Amino acid sequence: MQKIIVAFFALFLLGTTAYAQKYFTRDAKVKFSSETPMEKIEALNKSGTCVLDAATGKMEWKVLIKGFLFEKALMQEHFNENYMESSTYPNAQFKGQITNLSDINFAQDGKYNVKTAGKMTIHGVERDVNIEGTLKVSKGTLEVLSNFVVKPEDYKIAIPSLVKDNIAKEIKVVVSTTLAPLKS
Amino acid sequence: MxxxxxxxxxxxxxxxxxxxxxxxxxxxxQDLAAAKTDVAVDATALYNEYNTDENAANAKYLDKVVAVTGKVKDASKDADGAVKVNLDAGSEMGVVACELSPFAKHARTEFQPGEQVTFKGKCTGLNLDVVFVECVESK
The missing domain is CATH 1.20.5 (Single alpha-helices involved in coiled-coils or other helix-helix interfaces)
Structure with missing residues (x-):
């Protein structure tokens, strides 16, 4: 009888960990800002996606360029047509891997620092990047926050010399979202 | 002189x-409410077109004023009060996601699951879902 109980609990535990291995969102917020003495520009996208496999630490983020909204229509137009060429390169993505996976206990509520390494693709240019952030485990969901910097020239985004003083050399990006367990 | x-x-x-x-x-x-609709399409048909040939669908729908009609799967409001309505696309995973325009006034921002709605907006492409921004409800 005892063996059966132990076996039952073992199965139960296996079942729960297997269930919550993948996390997902379709509502990730990606905000970027460019600040120069001349001008502050901000844009926000509210429909980024992320799939995170907690078992392996693999993650994939993707955002549609045309989904970035600017206060000024003219800036949104220039961003899409001149700088990001969003009809040719409709999305940006990050495919990576958590490198300190053993520091994170997905079953234990708490805040964890996360380190990742992976490939960022923007404007059709793929680059190796390391991105850090925090992950807060709370009642089975994961609140993710990350701040990082993107340099337009790294991704062959040409800024005309006429406006080069209006657009920062380093664009600040903030990604925030809550990932929920993916039911499969 | x-x-x-x-x-x-x-x-x-x-x-x-x-x-x-x-x-x-x-x-x-752009005032989407007043803008002329370039293409009208059903949410499920649109989602299927995107999953059959993304490039062809992008060529057809990006940068156009698209009127998309479908059944509300769910709707949500975020901390900033921004409303997103997901339309059923006949798929377990994907939807046609419509972000209500932050630049326009809306007659209503509450949508009930199951009701039939039409939104006019800008199609931004495929990201698991087909995503629309700057949407206004169209009667």
Whole structure:
């Protein structure tokens, strides 16, 4: 009888960990800002996606360029047509891997620092990047926050010399979202 | 011509240039409610087109005023009050996601699952879901 109980609990535990291995969102917020003495520009996208496999630490983020909204229509137009060429390169993505996976206990509520390494693709240019952030485990969901910097020239985004003083050399990006367990 | 006349003409030119530049700079976002619909499509058909051939669908729908009709799967409001309505696309995973425009006024921001709605907006492409921004409800 005892063996059966132990076996039952073992199965139960296996079942729960297997269930919550993948996390997902379709509502990730990606905000970027460019600040120069001349001008502050901000844009926000509210429909980024992320799939995170907690078992392996693999993650994939993707955002549609045309989904970035600017206060000024003219800036949104220039961003899409001149700088990001969003009809040719409709999305940006990050495919990576958590490198300190053993520091994170997905079953234990708490805040964890996360380190990742992976490939960022923007404007059709793929680059190796390391991105850090925090992950807060709370009642089975994961609140993710990350701040990082993107340099337009790294991704062959040409800024005309006429406006080069209006657009920062380093664009600040903030990604925030809550990932929920993916039911499969 | 008198010097004064030339000066006035120059001043007028500078003023007109300034006004045109200022207006261009502050050009409002496209009024989707008043805009003519370029393409009208059913949410499920649109989602299937995107999953069959993404490039062809992008060529057909990006940068167009698209009216998409479907059944509300769920709707949500975020901390900033921004509303997103997901339309059923006949798929377990994907939906047609419609972000209500932050630049327009809306007659209503509450949507019930199961009701049939049409949104006019800008299609931004496929990201698991087909995502629309700057949406306004169309009667």
């Amino acid at each position: 008198k010097k004064q006349t030339i000066l006035y003409i120059l001043l007028a030119a500078v003023l007109v240039g300034g006004i045109v530049g200022y207006q261009l700079w502050n050009k409002p976002h």
